[in-house]
Amino acid sequence: MEKKTVKYHIPQNGIYMYARTNSGKTELIVLNSTNAEQVVESDHYRMMTNDSKSGKELVSGKKIDLTKNMTVGARQSLIIEL
Secondary structure (H helix, E strand, O other), X not given: OOOEEEEEEEEEOOEEEEEEEEOOEEEEEEEEOOOOOEEEOHHHHHHHOOXXXXXXXXXXXXXXXXXXXXXXXXXXXXXXXX
């Protein structure tokens, strides 16, 4: 039986985050519900990244440095594979 988990983070400044794990793969989902670009400090999401230093944004394929602050565009969503 596969173990699936979801970790939710308290929304902050219009940013909603959760991490889902399935079959050993983890994805961090970041949603900006505001009409303005937001900067999310790395301390805010570090506990959800399972000590991963980087990830790949699935839509664009862009590498994301998880040790630095993350900029999320207005009304943007990101799915980051850790």
